[in-house]
Amino acid sequence: MIKLLQPQSPYWLGYLPAVIWRHKALVWTLVERNLKTRYKGSILGFFWSFANPLLLLGIYVLVFSYYLRLGNEVGNYPAFLISGLFPWICISLSVQSGTNSIVEGAGYITQTVFKSEILPIVTILSDVTNFVLTVPILLLFLSLLKVYPSAALLALPLILAVHFLLISGAVLVLATYNVFFRDIAYLVTHVLSLVFFALPIIYPQGVIPAGLRFTVKWNPIARLIISYQDIFYFRRSPDWTSLGWVALLAVVLILLGNCVFQRHKDVFAEYL
Amino acid sequence: MDAIIAEHVSKRFRKYSTRQRVALKEAILHPGRLRRAAADPALQLTALHDISFRIPKGVTVGIIGPNGSGKTTLLKLISGIYRADSGRLQVFGKLSSLLGLGVGFHPELTGRENIFVNGMILGLTRRELQSVYPSIVEFSGLHEFIDAPVRTYSSGMHVRLAFSIAVSLSPDIMLLDEVLAVGDADFQKKCRQRMEEFQRAGKTILLVTHDLASAESWCERLLLLHRGRMAADGNPSEVVRYYLERFVNQPDVPAE
Numbered sequence: 001m002i003k004l005l006q007p008q009s010p011y012w013l014g015y016l017p018a019v020i021w022r023h024k025a026l027v028w029t030l031v032e033r034n035l036k037t038r039y040k041g042s043i044l045g046f047f048w049s050f051a052n053p054l055l056l057l058g059i060y061v062l063v064f065s066y067y068l069r070l071g072n073e074v075g076n077y078p079a080f081l082i083s084g085l086f087p088w089i090c091i092s093l094s095v096q097s098g099t100n101s102i103v104e105g106a107g108y109i110t111q112t113v114f115k116s117e118i119l120p121i122v123t124i125l126s127d128v129t130n131f132v133l134t135v136p137i138l139l140l141f142l143s144l145l146k147v148y149p150s151a152a153l154l155a156l157p158l159i160l161a162v163h164f165l166l167i168s169g170a171v172l173v174l175a176t177y178n179v180f181f182r183d184i185a186y187l188v189t190h191v192l193s194l195v196f197f198a199l200p201i202i203y204p205q206g207v208i209p210a211g212l213r214f215t216v217k218w219n220p221i222a223r224l225i226i227s228y229q230d231i232f233y234f235r236r237s238p239d240w241t242s243l244g245w246v247a248l249l250a251v252v253l254i255l256l257g258n259c260v261f262q263r264h265k266d267v268f269a270e271y272l
Numbered sequence: 273m274d275a276i277i278a279e280h281v282s283k284r285f286r287k288y289s290t291r292q293r294v295a296l297k298e299a300i301l302h303p304g305r306l307r308r309a310a311a312d313p314a315l316q317l318t319a320l321h322d323i324s325f326r327i328p329k330g331v332t333v334g335i336i337g338p339n340g341s342g343k344t345t346l347l348k349l350i351s352g353i354y355r356a357d358s359g360r361l362q363v364f365g366k367l368s369s370l371l372g373l374g375v376g377f378h379p380e381l382t383g384r385e386n387i388f389v390n391g392m393i394l395g396l397t398r399r400e401l402q403s404v405y406p407s408i409v410e411f412s413g414l415h416e417f418i419d420a421p422v423r424t425y426s427s428g429m430h431v432r433l434a435f436s437i438a439v440s441l442s443p444d445i446m447l448l449d450e451v452l453a454v455g456d457a458d459f460q461k462k463c464r465q466r467m468e469e470f471q472r473a474g475k476t477i478l479l480v481t482h483d484l485a486s487a488e489s490w491c492e493r494l495l496l497l498h499r500g501r502m503a504a505d506g507n508p509s510e511v512v513r514y515y516l517e518r519f520v521n522q523p524d525v526p527a528e
Contacts (some may be wrong), residue, residue: 026392033389035379040380111371115351183293269353270285 001263010262012173013255019117023059027122034126037247050134053085054141060085067071074204076233079145084225086138087131091221092192094127098171099178099188106272116265117258120175128164142232148236159227159238160248166220169224169253172261179264180272218246220246274364274446275476276327276350281359283320283345295401319345321500323358329365330474334481334491334508336515341497343480347371347447350478365444367477368394374434379423383414383433386422390437404440411462412436432459439466445476488512 009015020027039045057078064070074080087111098120102109105119135156139149178184198215199222200208208216216222223246227238320342327333335343348354349361351369377386377395387408391401409418412432414425422430467490470477481487487508488495494511496504498519504511 025398029389029392029398030376032374033381033385036385037380092502107375108393110348110353111373111375112369113395114393266355269348 004073011259013251013258015262016117016121016254016258019115020121023115023118027118027125029127030122031120031125035129038126038130046133049130050086050137052253053082056080056085056089061074064202070207072135072203076147079142079147080204080229080233081202082138082141083143083147083229084199086134086232087163087225087228088130088196088201090127090131091163091224092196094124094167095171095174095192096185096188097123097127098167099174099185101171102175102179102268103182103185110272115206116268117261120171124164124167124171126202128160128167132160138232146256147233147235150231152231152235152237155227155231155237159224159231159243162227162243162250163224165250165254166224166246169255169257171248172254172257176257176261179268188253194223198222200229201225273329274326274362275329276325276478277360277362278323278325279360281320281323281356281361282318283342283349283354284316284318284357287315287317303523320349320356320497320502323494323497323500323502324359325502325505327476327478329476330471331493332471332477332479332491333493334479334487336481336484336487336511337497338496339501340499342500343497344449345370345500346480346497347449347480351447363445367447368438368441368443368447369447369449370435370438371449373446374430375437376423377430377434380421381400382421383409383412383418383425386433387437390434391440393463394438394441396441411439411466413459413462413521416419428456428459435463439463443475445478446470447478447480449480449527450482474489479509483516484512 039048041050044051058083061078064081070077101119101123103115105116108114108119109116139153140248143149175190176186198219200216205213205216205226216226223239227243228240230236311438323342323346332356335346337343345354347369348371349356350363351371352363353371374390376389378389381389384405387405388398388401389406391404396404409415412429412435414429414433417425419431422433425433467477479487479491491508493506494504494508495502496511496515503518504514
């Protein structure tokens with residue numbers, strides 16, 4: 001516990017931000033490289049980063065709105081769906097790539113003297129930045145569906161910040177254990193596909209039976225998704241108290257994740 | 273003045289089979305048990321055992337020995353990639369290792385972009401890179417290809433680019449692992465010239481090699497490792513002769 005309070009200890013809350021700040025040029029260079037190379041060699045390039053949510057959108061609209069008539073619960077089902085789907089795809093991708101970041105960055109860790117904390121942070125930042133770049137396209141589609149941008153969008157940077165912190169905390173733990181047990185990455189992929197159905201993305205919160213509302217209430221990812229839906233679809237500011245709780249949880253998770261990471265990072269080079 | 277001091281350094285690795293047997297559940301529920309298993313000597317492989325030496329500043333030292341004798345492990349300990357299990361290692365001065373040759377290279381990026389990515393991973397700032405960039409390109413001899421994606425490079429060109437970045441770092445201590453055999457004859461000549469410049473500039477060089485002739489001609493001193501132990505340390509020609517007599521010409525001792 002004392003360790004948490006000593007500024008020079010790597011277990012201290014300020015350690016991770018300090019490392020990132022000291023290596024900010026490197027972090028940015030790597031994020032830039034990831035974004036530049038992500039779609040290189042593909043003809044449609046950046047298009048693919050929103051092609052996937054749009055294809056899913058088409059299928060979900062057909063199944064849930066047309067076949068199952070779930071759309072009647074929401075005014076503008078395609079717009080509602082897309083408002084939650086874009087952020088979810090970003091979250092899901094960054095959890096997966098973050099979990100693999102240390103294993104995939106084996107070269108950096110086994111061949112150079114490298115602050116390994118940088119790797120998960122870089123992958124998450126790359127995915128979040130990629131998401132930010134797709135936001136104009138999301139807004140364009142929403143406008144085509146007659147949901148126009150509003151002042152509520154000003155809350156976007158704040159939601160993104162909470163999003164980044166929450167995912168970073170979780171990924172620090174997952175990436176660490178994935179070095180020792182590569183099963184974690186597979187597990188994460190499957191858990192994420194289940195989590196998707198526990199989130200009010202393809203259905204509105206209103207259809208959840210009262211007895212099961214806790215699945216959304218106590219789920220920080222659901223809170224994040226709802227915040228995104230608030231600003232994109234409902235054109236209102238997010239629930240600040242709710243977002244505040246998620247932010248607090250995220251900070252606790254980062255503190256915990258950083259402890260797990262620091263405890264094991266010295267032996268990463270031997271297991272990669 | 274010493275550049276590197278090693279005192280009774282030992283490094284052990286967990287044997288591969290024991291890593292596989294550890295269950296995920298075990299690790300989560302009983303982290304203590306995992307640590308105790310890791311400390312069991314029967315499940316460990318001693319990569320380096322009680323290694324001690326001092327390398328004075330400005331000296332070129334070679335490390336030779338059969339495969340698996342611990343040469344690369346020693347370099348990784350000195351460079352800080354691995355932590356020693358016991359003993360003490362001190363390094364005085366800025367250190368650069370050619371272990372990180374081409375780390376972070378992306379095939380789709382151009383030579384120029386990769387110079388910046390790799391250079392920053394190796395610890396240079398963007399500004400430093402901008403100033404050494406012309407000399408990196410000059411050294412690599414890849415002027416006309418520098419704006420082409422690295423995937424279009426031949427493997428020789430790839431290594432030349434990586435090597436050129438690494439030698440531009442101007443460290444006080446240089447760790448080289450089997451790199452004198454890089455590129456064509458012309459590039460090798462350049463590398464040798466650069467090494468001579470380093471030596472003249474009073475830099476410390478630590479060189480791992482299997483090329484006994486170049487080890488003998490290049491180094492002022494040789495360390496011979498055998499199964500993780502220091503088998504000899506001293507005058508290059510004597511150490512090479514000892515190595516050949518003791519480990520290479522003996523049929524019962526596995527040599528490479």
